[in-house]
Every structure is written in structure tokens, then in C-alpha cells.
Amino acid sequence: MTKRDISICVNGKWYELAVEPYETLLDVLRDRLGHTGTKSGCAKGECGACTVNIDGKAILSCLTLAVQVDGKEILTIEGLHKGAEPHPLQEAFVKQAAVQCGYCTPGMIMNAKALLNHNSNPSEKEVRKTLSSNLCRCTGYERPVKAILEAATIMRGKDER
Amino acid sequence: MKEGFFRPREYHRPNNLQEATWLLSSFGKKARLIAGGTDLLVDKPSEVECLIDVASLDLDYIRRDGDGITIGAATTLDLIERSQMFSAGPYVVLSEAASNMATPTVRNMATIGGNICNASPAADLPLALMVLDSTVKIYGLGGSRVLPIGVFFEDVNRTALNEDELLVEVHIPPSPASTGASFLKLRRHQTAIDLAVVNVAAKLTCSDNFCEDARIALGAVAKRPIYAEKAKRLLTGKGLDGKLIQEAAEVASQETKSIDDVRASAQYRRRMVAVLVERALKLSVTRCGT
Numbered sequence: 001m002t003k004r005d006i007s008i009c010v011n012g013k014w015y016e017l018a019v020e021p022y023e024t025l026l027d028v029l030r031d032r033l034g035h036t037g038t039k040s041g042c043a044k045g046e047c048g049a050c051t052v053n054i055d056g057k058a059i060l061s062c063l064t065l066a067v068q069v070d071g072k073e074i075l076t077i078e079g080l081h082k083g084a085e086p087h088p089l090q091e092a093f094v095k096q097a098a099v100q101c102g103y104c105t106p107g108m109i110m111n112a113k114a115l116l117n118h119n120s121n122p123s124e125k126e127v128r129k130t131l132s133s134n135l136c137r138c139t140g141y142e143r144p145v146k147a148i149l150e151a152a153t154i155m156r157g158k159d160e161r
Numbered sequence: 162m163k164e165g166f167f168r169p170r171e172y173h174r175p176n177n178l179q180e181a182t183w184l185l186s187s188f189g190k191k192a193r194l195i196a197g198g199t200d201l202l203v204d205k206p207s208e209v210e211c212l213i214d215v216a217s218l219d220l221d222y223i224r225r226d227g228d229g230i231t232i233g234a235a236t237t238l239d240l241i242e243r244s245q246m247f248s249a250g251p252y253v254v255l256s257e258a259a260s261n262m263a264t265p266t267v268r269n270m271a272t273i274g275g276n277i278c279n280a281s282p283a284a285d286l287p288l289a290l291m292v293l294d295s296t297v298k299i300y301g302l303g304g305s306r307v308l309p310i311g312v313f314f315e316d317v318n319r320t321a322l323n324e325d326e327l328l329v330e331v332h333i334p335p336s337p338a339s340t341g342a343s344f345l346k347l348r349r350h351q352t353a354i355d356l357a358v359v360n361v362a363a364k365l366t367c368s369d370n371f372c373e374d375a376r377i378a379l380g381a382v383a384k385r386p387i388y389a390e391k392a393k394r395l396l397t398g399k400g401l402d403g404k405l406i407q408e409a410a411e412v413a414s415q416e417t418k419s420i421d422d423v424r425a426s427a428q429y430r431r432r433m434v435a436v437l438v439e440r441a442l443k444l445s446v447t448r449c450g451t
């Protein structure tokens with residue numbers, strides 16, 4: 001036995017794949033499915049660039065084997081927008097200029113998405129704690145924090161309507 | 162970089178403990194259990210040929226009954242950190258240890274069983290579990306057995322588990338009333354990789370500052386997490402004051418077998434054990450009333 005058949009749902013679409021036991025979800029997303037929005041930073045769980053959502057939780061795709069997520073639904077940065085409309089988090093990151101080189105951004109946004117899934121009104125402290133999972137070496141954290149708080153406000157407003 | 166050579170050929174996801182232990186015994190040293198993957202997929206050891214996933218063993222649970230609290234080995238650290246069961250009494254020591262570990266995303270994945278079985282001398286959760294007098298339940302070909310967590314750790318990355326065995330759950334017995342506990346950790350920054358320079362857990366049972374019982378567990382100062390037995394004996398049966406606590410902290414620091422490494426010198430570690438133990442004991446005293 002080497003390869004194993006799995007089916008995974010990425011951004012609402014199911015894929016059938018044969019994967020080696022050692023292939024990471026990160027490699028499968030990027031190299032097999034062409035979803036290069038999820039970034040490979042350190043590939044050992046330190047930087048958070050590869051963060052995706054599984055069952056609404058922020059998960060490091062570099063430390064997850066593809067065989068482990070057989071049958072699961074995965075949300076990546078490419079699955080956030082609705083049609084031509086960006087997600088409020090994406091919009092807020094652009095508006096706040098929270099992006100410089102942009103390499104850490106998909107991981108930050110997916111981590112923020114998971115936070116907002118269970119906490120629609122996070123404090124600045126909670127946002128900062130969440131972002132401690134993501135290393136940024138150029139723009140810093142001020143603007144991403146502002147962007148996430150702004151997106152949370154916008155998303156709460158939409159829910160109320 | 163060993164990374165290129167991590168090439169397990171097999172992956173199994175057993176549905177029950179018998180199947181898991183059978184797989185472990187048939188693959189021996191070439192098998193490795195996988196849960197959160199936050200240690201295994203960082204180390205990527207080249208000798209692993211068979212991965213055994215614990216995901217279908219139903220080991221993710223936190224239960225309370227009259228006999229204490231039981232935590233399944235595959236319970237993730239974020240659940241322990243947020244659980245109401247570890248928000249009051251001496252049990253807060255466990256959520257403090259969990260929330261002091263790595264990053265929130267790593268804690269979404271890392272499991273209590275993994276943190277225990279990796280047997281790092283600097284591991285955080287074992288210290289909290291040690292002061293809470295926890296036991297571990299182990300399952301193997303011969304059935305199950307229970308060990309006090311203090312004797313589970315044998316050496317750096319080595320536990321009492323035989324090749325056919327796996328950790329099933331951790332049990333925390335009830336603590337007497339007026340017991341307080343705390344966890345403290347010295348490190349540079351809280352990131353995914355910053356291990357403890359020194360970490361400490363303490364538990365005191367006292368009424369009107371009279372110490373009825375004490376536990377002190379120390380990490381990153383020996384080949385495995387250790388109890389500070391002499392310091393415990395010094396405190397037990399005495400009226401607690403600042404001087405006695407300071408003395409006990411000094412005694413605890415002399416019980417260590419610290420080494421020099423990239424994170425700190427042995428001498429610095431010994432000093433910091435005294436500082437952290439003193440603070441942890443004082444914090445535990447203030448929590449005895451709650």
C-alpha cells in the first residue's frame with residue numbers, strides 16, 4: 001500500500017484524489033489543485049501562512065496530512081468571496097492597507113475568519129491574540145488588527161439587517 | 162534537514178483500541194501514532210514507515226464525574242484552555258499550562274496526549290497534571306493499565322509506553338477544599354517554537370496559611386519533568402510565610418539537574434526556578450480560598 005484514495009471538499013467543490021501518506025494538505029492544495037492562495041512559509045507550523053479553515057476552525061495545512069482530512073470540508077482564501085463581491089475581511093484589509101508584501105495575508109485572513117465564526121464581536125486583545133499565530137515581517141500588525149475589527153463591525157451590521 | 166526522507170508507506174485509521182494496538186505491535190519501531198501532527202510533522206522522522214491515526218478512536222472528550230475529571234488523549238489544547246472544568250479551583254493550572262503553549266492555531270491541533278507522549282523535558286501540560294496527582298490510562302495487547310503521571314516519563318522523549326501501547330486518557334482526581342494551584346513559564350516570546358527556559362506548576366492545600374499538602378513540579382531542568390520533593394516536605398505541616406516560601410523555592414532550585422543549552426545556562430535556570438517557584442507558591446496561596 002502506498003497511495004490512498006481520498007475525497008476532500010475545497011471551497012464547496014469535491015475532489016477525488018490518490019495521495020501518498022506523507023503528502024501535506026498544503027502541498028495537495030497548491031501543487032495538485034492549483035489553489036496557490038494558501039502560502040507555504042516555514043512549512044513547520046511557525047508562521048501561519050498556510051492557515052485554512054476546517055470545520056470552521058483555523059488549521060495549519062503544513063502540519064496536516066491530506067489523508068487525515070479525507071471527507072472533510074476545507075475553506076481557503078479562494079473560497080471567501082461571494083461571486084464578484086469580496087469578503088468583508090478582504091475588503092477591510094484592502095481599505096486599511098493591511099497588506100504590504102502580502103505573503104502572510106491569506107493566513108491572517110483565514111485565521112480571522114475562524115475567530116469571527118465563533119466570536120462576532122472580538123476585542124482588540126482577542127484579535128491580537130489570534131494574530132499571534134501569524135508572523136508578518138513587513139507591514140506589522142496595527143493595520144491587520146484594525147482591518148479585522150472593521151470587518152467584524154461590518155459583518156455584524158449585515159447580520160442585523 | 163531530514164525532511165526529504167519522511168516517507169511513510171502506510172496510513173491506518175483504526176476504529177477501536179484493539180486494532181490500534183495490533184497495528185502498533187506489528188509495525189513496532191517503524192510505526193508512529195499521529196493526532197494533531199504538531200510534533201511529528203515538524204520532526205518528520207525518517208524511520209517511520211507506518212502512520213496510525215487516532216482520529217477514529219473517539220478519544221476527544223472531557224468528562225466530569227464524582228471521581229474527578231477524565232480527559233481523552235486526543236482532546237485538543239484549545240478545548241482544555243476554554244473548558245469550564247478548568248476555569249476554577251486548582252484545575253485552572255491545566256488551562257494556564259495549555260494557554261501558555263505555542264500559538265492559538267497550534268493549540269487548535271495539538272492534543273494533550275501528544276504533549277504527554279512526546280515527553281519533552283520542557284513540556285507544559287505534564288507539570289500541571291503532575292501537581293494535580295493525575296494518572297494516565299494506557300492500553301496495550303495485555304489490556305489496560307494505569308500509572309501515576311509522575312512515573313510515566315523516563316527520559317528525554319521516552320515514556321513508560323511499550324511498543325504495543327498507547328495513551329488513552331488522563332484522569333484528575335478531586336482535590337480537597339481550599340486547594341489552589343498555578344502554572345508559570347519563562348520564555349522569550351510566546352510563539353510556536355519558543356519552548357520553556359523553565360516552567361513550574363505548584364499546588365497548595367492550606368487553611369489559615371497552614372500548609373496541609375503541597376506539590377511542586379519543574380520542567381526544562383532535568384531529563385524529564387520532576388517533582389521538587391524536598392521543597393514539598395519543607396512546606397507540608399507548617400505555617401506559610403514569605404520566608405518559608407522563599408526557602409522552599411531555593412530548595413526546589415537545588416533539586417534540579419539543569420544543563421546548559423541554546424536557551425539558557427544551567428546556572429540561570431537554577432536561579433529562575435527559585436524565582437518561578439516562589440511566585441507560583443504565592444499565587445497558589447492566594448487561590449486556596451477560591
